[in-house]
Amino acid sequence: MLYREHRGSLEDSMKTIFSIKSTKKDLSQIIGCNIEDIEVKEYGYDDRIGWNTFIVLVKGIPVGFTDGDVNEEN
Numbered sequence: 001m002l003y004r005e006h007r008g009s010l011e012d013s014m015k016t017i018f019s020i021k022s023t024k025k026d027l028s029q030i031i032g033c034n035i036e037d038i039e040v041k042e043y044g045y046d047d048r049i050g051w052n053t054f055i056v057l058v059k060g061i062p063v064g065f066t067d068g069d070v071n072e073e074n
Contacts, residue, residue, distance in 0.1 A: 042054055051065070
């Protein structure tokens with residue numbers, strides 16, 4: 001799965017892309033927060049980059065986006 005950080009512009013956000021396993025455990029390690037604080041919601045298809053985008057929230061605050069859903073498994 002691809003993950004990118006939430007930034008002021010799509011261009012800046014795309015510069016932060018990296019590949020991770022599609023688990024909340026991996027997201028929590030990358031973001032630096034507790035698994036329990038992460039919520040992933042479907043955000044929609046982004047024609048600009050060809051992603052079926054999911055938004056990653058930590059305690060309700062957007063921190064990044066993925067190109068696929070995240071597994072609850074650790």
